[in-house]
Amino acid sequence: MTRRMLASSAVVIGAAALAPFARAAEKMRKKVLAYNPNATPKPPYSPAVAYGSLVFVSGKASYAASDPKDIRVCTKYALDELAKELKNAGSSMDNVLKVQVFLRNIDDYAAMNEIFSATFVKEPPTRTTVAAIIPRDSLVEIDAIAFI
Amino acid sequence: MSKLLTRRSFAGFVSAAFAPVASAQSALRKRIFHAGAPANPPAVYSPAVGWGNLLFLAGKGSGTAPDPEDIRNCTHHVLESFAVELKNAGSSMDKVLRVTVYLLNPEDVPAMNEVFAQHFPKDPPARTTIIVRTPHPTLVEMDLIAGI
Amino acid sequence: MSNESTPLTREFFSAAQPSPNAHIYTPVVGFGQLLFLAGKTSAKAPDPADVRSCTTYVLDEIEKELIAAGSSMQQVVKVTVYLRHIEEWAAMNEAYVGRFGANPPARTTIAAILPHESRVEIEVIAHR
Numbered sequence: 001m002t003r004r005m006l007a008s009s010a011v012v013i014g015a016a017a018l019a020p021f022a023r024a025a026e027k028m029r030k031k032v033l034a035y036n037p038n039a040t041p042k043p044p045y046s047p048a049v050a051y052g053s054l055v056f057v058s059g060k061a062s063y064a065a066s067d068p069k070d071i072r073v074c075t076k077y078a079l080d081e082l083a084k085e086l087k088n089a090g091s092s093m094d095n096v097l098k099v100q101v102f103l104r105n106i107d108d109y110a111a112m113n114e115i116f117s118a119t120f121v122k123e124p125p126t127r128t129t130v131a132a133i134i135p136r137d138s139l140v141e142i143d144a145i146a147f148i
Numbered sequence: 149m150s151k152l153l154t155r156r157s158f159a160g161f162v163s164a165a166f167a168p169v170a171s172a173q174s175a176l177r178k179r180i181f182h183a184g185a186p187a188n189p190p191a192v193y194s195p196a197v198g199w200g201n202l203l204f205l206a207g208k209g210s211g212t213a214p215d216p217e218d219i220r221n222c223t224h225h226v227l228e229s230f231a232v233e234l235k236n237a238g239s240s241m242d243k244v245l246r247v248t249v250y251l252l253n254p255e256d257v258p259a260m261n262e263v264f265a266q267h268f269p270k271d272p273p274a275r276t277t278i279i280v281r282t283p284h285p286t287l288v289e290m291d292l293i294a295g296i
Numbered sequence: 297m298s299n300e301s302t303p304l305t306r307e308f309f310s311a312a313q314p315s316p317n318a319h320i321y322t323p324v325v326g327f328g329q330l331l332f333l334a335g336k337t338s339a340k341a342p343d344p345a346d347v348r349s350c351t352t353y354v355l356d357e358i359e360k361e362l363i364a365a366g367s368s369m370q371q372v373v374k375v376t377v378y379l380r381h382i383e384e385w386a387a388m389n390e391a392y393v394g395r396f397g398a399n400p401p402a403r404t405t406i407a408a409i410l411p412h413e414s415r416v417e418i419e420v421i422a423h424r
Contacts, residue, residue: 028201030245030295032271044265045275049245051295052201053304053328056246059276097306097325098332098421102278106409117320123308127321128335128419130378131409133279135257143276145246147304147327176329178373178423180399192393193403197373199423200329204374207404250406281407283385291404293374 028052035088048089050148055089057082059102059143063136071108074139075115082144091146096125102141106131112140176200183229183236196237203239203294205230207250209286219256222287223263231267234294241267243295249277250289260288304328309365311357324365326424331365333358335378335419339412347384350415351391358420359395367422370397375404378417382407388416 032046033055039047048057060081062074083093103112109129117124125144134141181196181203197204208229210222231241251260257277265272273292282289309324309331325332336357338350359369375396379388385405401420410417 028295030243030271044261044268045247045272047274049274051245054245056274056293058246058274059278095306097327097330099321100276102276106411109411113320120321123306124319124321126323126325126332126334126419128376128378128417129411130335130417132406133254135254135277135279141276141278143274145332147306176423178371178399178401191400192389193375193400195402197402199373202330202373204402204421206402207406248404250404281382283379283382283405283407289404289406291376291402 033085033089035084048085050089053147054097055086055091055146055148057085057089057144057146059100059141060085061134061136061138061141063138068137068139071103071105071111071139072115075112075142076119078140078142079115079119082142086144086146089146090148093120094123095148096120096144096146098145099125099127100143101127101129102134103129103131104134104137104139108139179237181233181237183233196233198237198296201296203234203237203243203296205233205292205294207282207289207291208233209282209284209289211284211286216285216287219253219259219287220263223260224267226288226290227263227267230290230292237296239294239296242271244268244273245293245295246274247276247290247292249275250280250282251277252279252281252287254279256287309361311360311364324361326365329424331362331367331422331424333361333420333422335376335417336361337410337412337414337417339414341415344413344415347379347381347387347415348391351388351418354416354418355392355395358418362420362422366424369395370399371424372396372401372420372422374402374421376419377403377405378408378410379405380407380410380413380415384415 031050033048045058060078062078065074065077067073179198180194193206195206208226210226213222213225215221234240307326308322321334323334336354338354341350341353343349
């Protein structure tokens, strides 16, 4: 190889090495998602937003659970809703990285844990749990960051 | 010259071409942004921290809103300051992926929603809203994750 | 690095081996170069009634997790601080300042009721 051929192959290799970055950067557009796009009233937020390999899921509250006063039923409901949203986004409960759990009553912690650990059986995600007042008198609200 | 270009030196050459990309990946450092003047004394936290394609904004409360007792005014104020912070960091409101809303009063949810929808008219971010108390008296505080 | 490389999967880390609550949650989950840490409470702090020493204890625990996962306090990008008593914000700040280096992460602080009657809980997102 001549020196000139070396130089031009360096340019080609360099450009080829950087191209995936450039392509990846161009492709980074957020995508809004909803497993139930016809929910009424239409909320002012998106149930899920995907960006690159990550998906951010909006909090799933338990006010519509079959028994909104039972923490176990409420926790199962919120996690089932989360699972549906993740599936719709091309993700899954196995791909969850981080979960935020908000409880109306901190004393519901153990009961919530029971359902939570029965759902995330193997290699659970990271989690932070605090008690706060949740809209619509919900007993629990759960959000998540997962990957696709 | 061709006799000098052994297979080993070619491999070395190729990996040297890829090295800037590989080291760029591993050297990915966080970047600090602040739209306003840096705080003096230095703030305990940074208003915006970017890393890779993600931007994390610190919680912003409504204590400095023109009318801190009015939830709509407060919500506008917080979202307008986010717009400035996002732009300064090379992002924008339409790249916001997920917002967490911290409200003082549960009755303020509908009014906050109204204003939120005005700032995110199309493809809004994922969101979780809870009722908590914040360090300085505020009707509303928010934080968010955006894409750059 | 390129789109053709193997797809990213989750990685799991824990400073304590085995992780005490392994059947419920994982202390640190990594994805690519991002690290998500579970909230650390001050339930086991030496003086659980003193918010300054609770904050120091929690930050020390976080630091151990970050190091075990190949990261550091300087590489934290976002922090959320939960306080049992919002009035303890200034005292918490005193113990917090400087712990993340010269370029501190973004932060949100709110008051909430925390597990195990903790006075403070802190969660972070960091990179490796």
